[in-house]
Each structure stands twice: as structure tokens, then as C-alpha cells.
Amino acid sequence: MVPLIFGLFLSVYLVTVAGNLLIFLAIISDPHLHTPMYFFLSNLSLVDICFISATVPKKMQSKAISYAGCITQMFFFMLFAEMDNFILAVMAYDRFVAICHPLHYTVIMNPQLCVQLVLVCWVISVLHALLHSLLVLQLSFCAHLEIPHFFCELNQVIHSACSDTFLNDVVMYFTVMLLGGGPLAGILYSYSKIVSSICAISSAQGKNKASSTCASHLSAVCLFYCTGLAVYFSYPITQNPQSNARASVIYTVVTPMLNPFIYSLRNEDINRALKKSLGEKS
Template structure:
């Protein structure tokens, strides 16, 4: 295939996981189940936080935002993959691919920044408990989320504009189930040196920066917990961080696994499989991690279920 100008390109082909037709129903059912669990789980967290006045605190404000981001993050990629399997098509339009890549980068960045913001929130709560409500006031909480949004959108916009400047062959096969930035750059027919430099530089700054903030926050948290004399006090302080620490570990281990698998094996299939962990599995597990280990969330969810049950009984009566 001869290289062509991007204006001549009308579509990409998403190869997905397997070419074998007999596996497609299994893949469809598996991803549909995970997606539905993700949607209902994260929407329940948002509903619980918004409906219970006891949860109108900075910690739960960030948690509701994280649930919204996780819902959007998975919705960027999975519905298109399910549609392609159902219609037995691998096609995604050029505009659709660019749009999907743009939103994917935005929501991935927001996930990263929000986890860092939540680590800072836990740091203030444990290391400066008497000043918590003064420091983590509604203005600062909203500002932290707003800055995260602006940074993520600008970061995504830079990559999107640079990809728009690349030339592709008239038909491009993407060995993935969505339009990932790295795959797009690798498949371009024109020079991608600047794209690679910006991509790796942004990964170090916008990926490494929040991770460094999380590690610093938890180093201070661990130091503060060790200074607590009673075992019950230590347990109570640690329990407030356990859910967030679990989510952070899942997200970064899964993300690191994607890049290590792609760098070490050079196999697109292993990279695609590994990417499922942080694009689908981790957002699906987050609501369970926070709800199962959090009495406030469980109480709010029981209250919602109880109200619905009461309404159903009243309507029947």
C-alpha cells in the first residue's frame, strides 16, 4: 500500500482479540458482562454519594468523580468493540478513531490525576486531622478537580493535533480493540519522531508526576501511622486508606504491565490483552473495592435499596 495523505483515509480496521469466529460470542458475552457491571457499579457509587448528605465530604466528592471517570473511560472503548463483534465488522471511521483516542487519553489522564488528588486528601486527613476541613474546603476540592480536567484535556488535545498531522496508508489495520495513541503512531507512514518524543515526555511528566505525589503522600501517611501509639488507632487510620491504596495498586500495576508486555515481548496480542486490565477490569473493580470496605457507602446503598423497596411495596398496596 502506498502512503497517502490523511484526507484520503476514511477508515481503520480494529483487529480486536481473535480472528476465530467461534470465540466471538464468548468475547462478546465476557466484555458485555464486565461493561454492565462497570456501569451499574459506578453509577450506584455516584447515586449513593449524591443522595446521602453524610457523604458530602471531599473524600466522597473525589470518589464520585472517579466513578464518573471510570464509567466514561470504559464507555470510550467497549461499546464500539461490542458493536463490531455484533455486526461482524472491524471498521471504525477515521473521525471515530481520532475521537476515541482523544477521549481515551483524556479519561486516562483524569484517572491518574484523581488518584493523586485522593492520595493528597488522605494525607491531609491523617497527617493534619485538626486542619482537614480548613485545608480541604469545597473551593480547593473543586479547584483540584478542575485543574485535573484542564490538564487532561490539554494533554489529550496536544496528542490529537499531532496525530492529525500524520499521514497514514489508505487502509490501516490496528492490532487492538480500540484506537490507542501508541498504535496510531506506529502505523503512520510519515515521520513520527516528534510524536514519540512528546508521547514519552508526557508519560514521564503527567504519569510520573502524580505517581511521585502518591508515593510522597503515602510515605508521610505511613510515618504518621507508625507514630500512633494504640493498635486500634493505627488500624482505623490505615483502614481509611486501604481502598484507595488498592485502587492505586491495580491501576499502576495494570498500566505498567501494558508497557512492559509491549516493550519486552513486542507482541501486539499480549499488549492488547494486558491493556484490558486497566481499561476494563480496574474500572469495574473500583466500585466493589470502595463499597465492600466502606461502611458509609454500604449504609448509603442500603438506604437507597430500602427506599426503593418501600416505594415498590407502597405502589403494590
């Protein structure tokens, strides 16, 4: 059973890294893809590589982890999870501007704004991860602690402490609602405007073209948010670490693996760039 699980995680990890790396290299090597949409997608690909690298390699090495290693893993996991969260929101804003304000798209989504948006995402994500890591350092833990998870996930670490975790719980759920719900609300608002704009398009071809640019992103959003928010809000109700661990596998392992397929399946520009980067004629 152990070799099977090791082989499964190794396969998923290699596919994720290879797929996202190909997307990133294809985007930076093709001048036609040097647009805001693909700039954000290249950042998402890099973050997904780091996201899965924060958890899976350690899972394949050993079940044991030191206290310092656990805190470090938790910090980087939260950092890249939050980056995924924010970049998905920024990509929704990009699609909103492209579809609802097409004539002003190049002016609004200029290179300076795109870089600034990504930098802001990084700063907030680092501060968020640092805040929770420092709060966890204030907790005391029993010797030989066993966490019912395949990595040091914040929720599980907090509820494994031997000291009072009230402040940690309050901060955790507040930041989940603020930093998780805020971008999600922005995504929902963007798509409400996008749907209205698509419905106002008279030609069927125009509607299909506008819808196709959003379908991939919307699929990634649903997969990431549904599983991620379910883990944090279901724990106080179910108190079932095993079910939460299984749900965590979806947004920590499966989602980064599927993103390259989601974004390249029906995207002719990406497919052409991939063929070009692999040495094939487009």
C-alpha cells in the same frame, strides 16, 4: 468464540456502569458522605463510566472504525485515562491531609479547593488529549490499516503510521513520565508520610482505622498504575502488540469494573448509603 467475547465485554460493561453509578448516586444522596474524600470518589466513579464507555461499546459493535472515529475514541480515552490518573493522586493528597494533619483537615480541604482541584484535573487532561490528537492528525496512514488492539490506543496508532513518528514518540514518552510519573510520585510521597504517621499512632485501633481508609485507594492505585505504565514502557522492549492489548484490558476494562467493589467492600459508610439508596433500612 465471538458471541462469548461479546457477552463477556457486555457483562463487564454493564457491571461497571451499574456499580459506579450506584456509588455516585449513593454519595450525592447521603448528606453524611458530602465530604472531600467521597466528593473525589464520586468524580472517580463518573470518570470510570466514561472511561470504559470510550472503548467497550465500539468493541461490541464492529471491528471497523473510521479515521475520524478512531481519533475521537483516542481523544476521549486519553482524556478519561488522565482524569483517572489525576483523581487518584488528588485522593492520595486528601488521605495525606486527613491522617497527617487531622486538626487542619477541614480548613485545608475546603469545598472551594476540592472543586478547584477537580477543575485543574479536567483542564490538564483535555489539553493533554488535545495535544496528542493534533500530533496524530499530522501523520499519514496507509489505506485499510489494521490496529492490533481492541480500541484506538495512542501507542498502537502512532506505530501504525506510514510517516515518521519521532516527534510523537518523544512527546508521548515525555508526557507519560511527566503526567504519569508526577502524580505517581505525589502518591508515593503521600503514602510515605501516611505510613510514618500511622506508625506513630500508639493504639492498635487507631492504626487499623487509619489504614482502612487508605487500603481501598492503594489497591486501585496499584492496579491502575502497574498495568498502565507497563503497557507504555514495555512496548519498545517487547514489540508485542498482543501482550500489550491484554495488559490494556486490565486498566481500561477490569480496573473501572473493580473500583466500586474495592471502595465499597470494607466501607461501612458506602454500604449504608447504598442500602439507603436501594430502599433498604440501614
